[in-house]
Amino acid sequence: MGLLSLWAESLTYEYEILKSCTHHKSPRSKCKKCVESCKSNAISFVKGIPSINSEQCTQCGDCIAACSVQAVAGIFPERTVKNHRLVITGDQVPSIKELLVYYKKGITEIAYDGELSVHWRKSIEDTNEILHLLGEPPFTFMNEKMEEATIEMTRRELFFSWKKEAKSLVVKMAPAKWRFNQEDLQLAKYYPSHQFAEITLDTSKCTLCKACEFLCHHKCLNISDDSFILNAQSCSACHLCEDICPEKALTVIEKVSAHKILNLPVVTKVCSTCGQNFKTLIESDEVCVPCEKRKNLLDIH
16 A cells, blocks of 8 residues: 555544543443443443444544543544634534533634524533533523524634644644544643542541552542542543442542542551551551451451
8 A cells, every 4th residue: 555545544534442441441440431422322342342333433522522531532523613602503412521621712602593402402501500610601692693604613623723723734634643632621621720520538448559549540649658649630530440449448429619639648557466567547557458358358267
């Protein structure tokens, strides 16, 4: 295959699941957001990993918006924007996450001609409820006749336009994978004073094994010699930390609130059984985890 053919092939694209998917990181992951979001049933699990059937995929973008860790690579379908207004057309309804990103891109009005569908209205109203929690004014509605010469901009171009690349021939002709923009859906970077999830730790169960810290995609958990810090600002509620915790000590819920950092002290103790130093979150602990587990195992037998 010649260079020209290879280049032409690279301009096409298919949605794909990246290695950053939580199921690639651990077989304990229970996430099914991409599968549940797909109306065409194009995503299924193959040997425990989500897989996209390109023949069934309509490239609607729902799975991209649904993925907590931006592990679905692809390019959004078209949207229409006129004078910083998102124009309602026959396109599918955008997700709340998508609308929240558009809002921070400066698109704060919804323009429509005629009746506003129930699904569009619900999506916008739900987004407005979250904007209220974020301390932001709501989306406003504009019912007006759309001109035939409406200025159109695709969702792909919407994201790139703030980077001054949208109308660049280089971008237009670049291989599709260079133009994948799923990373633009990380809400945390648009709303740095708030968090969209809440992480709760049961200190009586946690053994400080660090599995959650190691696997957290957004680095929300940090365990050091003297503290366990939970910073949910960048948490996208993928629930991987919760799924893989051997002690079931972590709980994650989707909740919009002001950003806060939880700093839990880690103390050093001397095990009353083996005499070795060990780390714990409980000041009253006297026995290290290995000795405690050994004792429990002996008690069973």
